Structures are given as structure tokens and as C-alpha cells.
Amino acid sequence: MSEQKDQHVIEVDQLKVELADAEEETGNMTLAKEQLEIMMIVLKHKLDEQLACVTLLEEYEDELMTLRSSNTELVNKLSNQILKTKEFKNLSIHLKELKDKADAECLLSKEKRGPQGPPVAMQESLRIAFIKEQYETKNQELKQHLAISKKHGEEMLLKLQDAVDEIENRKRSEALHSKRNEELALKLLALDVELQSILSDNREKLKACDRMKAELECALLSLECCKEEKEKLQISLQECEKEKSSVAAELSFTKGQLEDVAFSIVTCKDEKEGTDKVELLPNESTENCFPSAVDPDNLIDREKIEGTKSTVVDKTEDSNVALNAKILKDDAVYEIVHATPQHAVLEKELQERHVKQNSYCLCTDSLKSSMSHLHEQLERMKNENSLFPDDLHFDSDCQNLRNELLRLDKANEELRSIFPLYNEISSTGNALERVFALEMELAEALRAKHKSKIHFQSSFLKQHTDEAAVLKSFIDINELIKEMLELKGRYAVLESELKEMHYRYSQLSIQFAEVEGDRQKLKMTLRNVRASRRFVHLNRSSSATNADLSS
Structure with a gap:
């Protein structure tokens, strides 16, 4: 009994150790989960940065569209300026032609009006000079407008070239950002898959821990039930022992009476008066000898006997051997009594006692089988709940190590205060x-x-x-x-x-x-x-x- 209690205590300690290991493992898994959550937060921040870059690229695209529209407007203005310059060139050519014509007319008029006086010639020359000055001023203005339009066109071309270069650079940067976004998306998918796998492993381990806790509770409950059943079986076995001792005393008493009856039947077979007395004696003996015989209500119930251990089996085997010996003796007496057909009542009582003894043997056999079954179940529970030994006092060891480290730090500070060269010496x-x-x-x-x-x-x-x-x-x-x-x-x-x-x-x-x-x-x-x-x-x-x- 004490060995079994020690085994149960050892099993409970092992289950507690396993529970502590499972709790430590769950703590490690929670730390891993927190690390992964931190990693996810960092990746989310990176994703937000990439989204900000994408929004900037969209803004750049809008600016690009505005620049393209302004570029088209500038191209239209440049084409208009080119048309105007062509018109100015045509006007200058036309003015030159008119000037040549005017010069030719002046010469013709001079030739025709040569004999006239000088005042007319002076007037004509003044008029021609005035017209010439007007044409020259207009020509200078047109040249200035042409130079300004050329400069403006060159500036617009330079701006257009810069805008085209900027658009190409933005396209390249957009392509690079898109590639980087794709790579980051793939990395995020891989990390999500890994996170899901780790979370699933964590869930499985938590389920296993809960299962182990439930098994530990079931084992503790089963141990308590076993203890209660053990106490009940001890009480029932004590009652069985008392009943067995009383039945054995009654059987010995009845055997003595039956032997006396058989002897009196054999000796007084021929005497009629003796037979009448003998007929009275068995009736009295059957009435007096079996008042406390084995009754079915006094038999041990099979459901109460199930769950006993191997220590009780030896006692039941000894009792079975004694009962079998008694049954053999009763069979011999039964044969003697059966030889006399006048004692049918005694024969019936012996048969009932024989049946009750057989039922008691069957009960003991069932008790033995139930005890063996319970022993097998206990062995199976031991095998299922067997654990590997591990460190038990980890927290106390850690506290002791912290105390030792504090003492070591104090000693080092004292050495530094006493010896200033202690800080300069390297640990080699x-x-x-x-x-x-x-x-x-x-x-x-x-x-x-x-x-x-x-x-x-x-x-x-x-x-x-x-x-x-x-x-x-x-x-x-x-x-x-x-x-x-x-x-x-x-x-x-x-x-x-x-x-x-x-x-x-x-x-x-x-x-x-x-x-x-x-x-x-x-x-x-x-x-x-x-x-x-x-x-x-x-x-x-x-x-x-x-x-x-x-x-």
C-alpha cells in the first residue's frame, strides 16, 4: 500500500513537472509571438512608407500630366510665333520690294523733272527720306520682335527638353519602385505564411498543454477515485473476512452434526424406533444448523469488488483452496446422506449450500479478474503519464545566480576603489x-x-x-x-x-x-x-x- 502511494505521488510529481515544462514552452511561444508581432509592425511601417512613395508617384504623374499640357500649349505658342516670324519675313521682303520700287520711281521722277527747280526735288527727297525712315523703324521693330520670339522659342525648347528628361527619370524611378514594391509584397506573403505556421504551431502546443492539464486532472481524479475504491474494498474485504469466518464456523458445526447423523443412521438402520428418532434429529438439525447459512443477500456484490489490487488476490486464492477442501468433504457427506432415501430435506439443504459455495467461488474469481483488470489499467496509466526528469528549481537557481552576480559586482567595485590600476588591466x-x-x-x-x-x-x-x-x-x-x-x-x-x-x-x-x-x-x-x-x-x-x- 505504501509503495503504491509512493508511486502515485511520483506520478503526480512527474505530471507537475510536465505541466511546468508545458507552461515554460507556452511562455517561449508567447515571446516568439510577440517578436513576430513586432516584426509585423515594422513591416507595416515599411508598407506605409511604400504607400507614401506610391502616393508621391501618383502626385508626380499628375504633375507630369500638367507639364505635358503646358508643353502642348508651349508648342502651340511656338508654332504661332514661327508663323508670325514667317509673316514678318514676308513683310520685310515686301517692304524691300516697295523700297526698291520707290527708289526706281524717285529716279524716274528725277529724270523727268530734271529741268524743274530745286524746291520740288528737295520736297521729293524729303518725302522719300521720311518714308525711308518709317520703313527702317518698322524694320527694326520687326527684327526686335523676331529676336525676342527666337529667344522665347529657344527657352521653351530648353524647358521642353528638361521636362522630357524629368519625365523619363520619373518613369525609371516608378519602375524601380514598382519592382521594390513587388519584392516587398512577396516578402510580406512569405512572412505571413511563416507567421500563420508559427501561430498554428502555437495553437497546437496550447491545445497539447490544455490536453495535458486535462489528463493531469483526470489522473488526479482517478487517483482519488482509486483511493476511495481502495478504502471501500478494504471495508468490504473486512466484512467478507468476518462473513467467511462465521460461515466456516457454521460449516464446521454442521459437519459435526452431519457426521453424527450419518453415524447414527448407519448404526440404527434396522431399528424402527431409532429411525423415528433419527428422523426427528435431522429435522431439528436442519432447522437449527442452517439458520445462518450463506444467503444470497450476504454475498459480496460484483460491482463493489471490481477495482481491487493484486494483494487481495492471494487472500482470495487461499480462501478458494480452503472452500474447495470443504466442498469435497461436504460431497462425501452428501454421498453418505444420499444413500439413505429417507432424508430428502437434508439432501436439499446440502444442495443449496453447495450452490451457494459455488456462487461464492465464482464471486472470488470475478474479484480476481477485476483486480487484474484494475492493475492493468494502473500500469497503462503509469506508462502513459511517464515523464523525463528535468530541472525543478530553475527560479531559485536564477535568484541565487543574481545574488552571486551582485556580490561579484560589489567585490569588483571595492577592488577598483582600492586599486586604481584594476580598471586598466585587461582580462586575458x-x-x-x-x-x-x-x-x-x-x-x-x-x-x-x-x-x-x-x-x-x-x-x-x-x-x-x-x-x-x-x-x-x-x-x-x-x-x-x-x-x-x-x-x-x-x-x-x-x-x-x-x-x-x-x-x-x-x-x-x-x-x-x-x-x-x-x-x-x-x-x-x-x-x-x-x-x-x-x-x-x-x-x-x-x-x-x-x-x-x-x-
Whole structure:
């Protein structure tokens, strides 16, 4: 019983350890979830930046449209200015022709009016000079307008060239931004897929943790039920033992009476008066001997016996052996009594007792089977709930390490305050070797202290005057070094797991690149197939046209 209790306690402790591990794993998964949420926030900020870039590009497109419209307006104005310059050129040519004609007319008029007086010639010359000055002023104005229009046209051409260059640069930047947006969209999709997979893993682990908690609760409830059933079975077994002892006493008493009756029947067979007495005796014996015989109501119910353990099986087997021996004796007595046909009532009572004893044997067999079944169930529960041992006092160890680190920091500050050169000395070499060398030196000093009477000024030996205390301090230092090495080993394991995660991420990126390459290959093959189909269609159409022409 105590061993079973210890086993149940061990199982409960193991389940508690597993629950703590599951809670720690859920904590790690929550941290991973928070990291992924932070990554998602960063990616959302990047996406917002890209959306801002897209809006800027849209604004640039609007500006481009306005510049294009202004460019068209400037082109129209330039064409109008070109037309005006052509008109000015034509007018200048026409004015030159008119001037030549006027000069020719002047010459003709001079020749015709040569004999006239000088005043007329002076008037004509003045008029011609005035007209000439007017034409020259108009010509100068037209030349100025032409130069201004040329300058304006050149400026407009330069502005148009700048606008075209700016449009080309914006197109290039827009293409680059579109490519970058596509790459970021693909990365976001991959991260979304990875986030969904991690969330699904987290959900599965949470479900497993809940399942383990439910199993732990079920196991605790089953243990409590087993304890209650065990107590009930102990009470029922005590009652069975009492009933069995009473039945055994009654059976022994009835056997003695039956043997006396059989002996009296054999000896007094021929005597009629004796037979009458013998007939009275069995009736009295049957009335007196079986008042407390085994009754079906006093039998143990099968449903109460189910769930017992293997310790009770041995007791029931011993009781079955004793009952079988008693049944054999009763069969012998039954044969003796059956030889006398005058005692039918006694025969009937013996048959009933035999049936009750058989039913009791069947009950004990069922009890044995139920106990074996319960033992199998307990073994199965042990196998299902078996756990691997793990570190139990992690929080206390962490607190102790924090306290030790605080003490170490205080000692370092004291050393810095005492020795200013402590800050300038760099930590080189193996610290463990120096600690071990210091321990050996202190051990040698302690040994020399026992041998000689020299007074040592070591503060360590002053504080630890006892040799056992010194050795205890050495053991503590070695244990501290051992714990430090164990922590380094744990950190190495964590680093290996981190490297494994990086390796998995690189493998996923490689697979993604392979999938992208396959997609590009499929795209190229699709283009080639479409081009070949177009080529075949063109060949067929050309052959059809040639056939029509030949016909």
C-alpha cells in the first residue's frame, strides 16, 4: 500500500513537472509571438512608407500630366510665333520690294523733272527720306520682335527638353519602385505564411498543454477515485473476512452434526424406533444448523469488488483452496446422506449450500479478474503519464545566480576603489586555471601553516582558521565553477538551436528561390508555346492565301 502511494505521488510529481515544462514552452511561444508581432509592425511601417512613395508617384504623374499640357500649349505658342516670324519675313521682303520700287520711281521722277527747280526735288527727297525712315523703324521693330520670339522659342525648347528628361527619370524611378514594391509584397506573403505556421504551431502546443492539464486532472481524479475504491474494498474485504469466518464456523458445526447423523443412521438402520428418532434429529438439525447459512443477500456484490489490487488476490486464492477442501468433504457427506432415501430435506439443504459455495467461488474469481483488470489499467496509466526528469528549481537557481552576480559586482567595485590600476588591466588568459592555481597555492599555504610556525597574512586564512572550512570554501568555489560551465553548456545548446532555426530559415529561402525559378521557367515555356502557336497560325494563313492566289 505504501509503495503504491509512493508511486502515485511520483506520478503526480512527474505530471507537475510536465505541466511546468508545458507552461515554460507556452511562455517561449508567447515571446516568439510577440517578436513576430513586432516584426509585423515594422513591416507595416515599411508598407506605409511604400504607400507614401506610391502616393508621391501618383502626385508626380499628375504633375507630369500638367507639364505635358503646358508643353502642348508651349508648342502651340511656338508654332504661332514661327508663323508670325514667317509673316514678318514676308513683310520685310515686301517692304524691300516697295523700297526698291520707290527708289526706281524717285529716279524716274528725277529724270523727268530734271529741268524743274530745286524746291520740288528737295520736297521729293524729303518725302522719300521720311518714308525711308518709317520703313527702317518698322524694320527694326520687326527684327526686335523676331529676336525676342527666337529667344522665347529657344527657352521653351530648353524647358521642353528638361521636362522630357524629368519625365523619363520619373518613369525609371516608378519602375524601380514598382519592382521594390513587388519584392516587398512577396516578402510580406512569405512572412505571413511563416507567421500563420508559427501561430498554428502555437495553437497546437496550447491545445497539447490544455490536453495535458486535462489528463493531469483526470489522473488526479482517478487517483482519488482509486483511493476511495481502495478504502471501500478494504471495508468490504473486512466484512467478507468476518462473513467467511462465521460461515466456516457454521460449516464446521454442521459437519459435526452431519457426521453424527450419518453415524447414527448407519448404526440404527434396522431399528424402527431409532429411525423415528433419527428422523426427528435431522429435522431439528436442519432447522437449527442452517439458520445462518450463506444467503444470497450476504454475498459480496460484483460491482463493489471490481477495482481491487493484486494483494487481495492471494487472500482470495487461499480462501478458494480452503472452500474447495470443504466442498469435497461436504460431497462425501452428501454421498453418505444420499444413500439413505429417507432424508430428502437434508439432501436439499446440502444442495443449496453447495450452490451457494459455488456462487461464492465464482464471486472470488470475478474479484480476481477485476483486480487484474484494475492493475492493468494502473500500469497503462503509469506508462502513459511517464515523464523525463528535468530541472525543478530553475527560479531559485536564477535568484541565487543574481545574488552571486551582485556580490561579484560589489567585490569588483571595492577592488577598483582600492586599486586604481584594476580598471586598466585587461582580462586575458584562462580564469579557471588561475582559480585552480590560487586554490593550490592556498592549500600549500595551509599545509605550510601546519608544518611551521610562520604567521601568514592571508585574509582568506584569517577568515577560515579551520582546515575543514577552507576545504569547504574550495568545494563551494569548484561547485560555482561547475555551475558556470553547466550554464555555458546550456547557452551552447540554445545557440545550436538558434543556428538550427537559422538553417531552417535559409532552407526555406532556398526553396522559395527554387520555386521562383520554376515559376520563371514555366513563364518562359508558356511564352514559347504561345509564340509557336502564333507562328503556326501565321504559316497556315499564309499557305491559305497562297492557295487562293494559285487557284
